[in-house]
Amino acid sequence: MVVGDDDPELSKQLDDALTAFNEAATSTAYGDSFSIKVTDGNSELVGGLTAWTWGGLCGISMLWVRGDSRKQGWGSKILQAAEAEAVRRGCDRVAVSSFTFQAPGFYQRHGYVETGRMLGIPDGHEDVHMFKRLTA
Template sequence: MPAIAVERTIGETKRAVIGGLIGYNEQKMGKQRYRRFAVSLREKKKIVGGVVGEVWMTVLFIQLFWIDERFRGKGRGAALIKKIEDEARRFGAIRSYVDTMSVQAPGFYRRCGYKAFGSIKGYPGGVTRHWLTKAL
């Protein structure tokens, strides 16, 4: 009989789970298209902002986004988002989504054309987590 174990390192289990999911998904949906990439904002050679995302099948997931405070409100963040969306389109993405906390950037993403599709309340300090999406 199989045993359940809690593990402090996740590498081996993560690889097994991903492999199992890929195999299952390919049976149901065909060959998986997956691409991970990042776009950076640089001042000289130093990274002062960036966005990291992945396209799975036809959807871009914006995983991480940050820009140094000195460069906020000057259109550079929107330019980073546009650049990762453009790259995702080249890979075949037709939709994008992102999640952000109420103390982070939901207004920024709305200004970039994203629409809310879900939220979860209950984070410390009255913070809410928001999910937003946009057709590319």
Template structure:
């Protein structure tokens, strides 16, 4: 057995490992039902001003990131994006949503939208915290 450290093992190897884990998980927990979800905001000229990258699986939505351009911040766009993503998750039959954010990002924003903290790693990155949040519908 040879073990290597690789930064880019190639699509075939990544797919093999990813699908192998999916098969194991589905055998234990039922159908994954995985589907990507993108919510994009564009201004009148068509320029992207914000977005949500998420996926739904095992009856929950996971938000990988929510971003609003600096020019569009403070006007409710983040809330509109989050509300749209949550509405789509509900339409897909999800029980709730979970995500992680840093202490210097948006934990208070998510708390205002009904999210509760369920985990945290301090000093990740140094001087800050990595925070896990969830919301049941």
């Protein structure tokens, strides 16, 4: 047994092995991941999103908007684009988690409902898990 720092090769091996196991157990192939990227006139990142799909579910991994671009509607535009792309890829629901110091209220304003919380991480905050049904 070896304990060490981040190992990208191990991460890929584990991901490949778990994907194969999950697909065999469910007879459902994983969809492709996708991303949305917004840049400004200087090609600097304004915001973006990464997500994955599997079995009709879209999982939002990350959504971020640069501080000076918040309150300009970019988060909503990015989220709406992701939901439209998820529907295009055959998804009828989407899931995301957001820490209490991040944006659970943002997702709730967009129709997401809380399905659970992981308490006390980090340092007294909570990880809020949310879900939304999508319509075509």
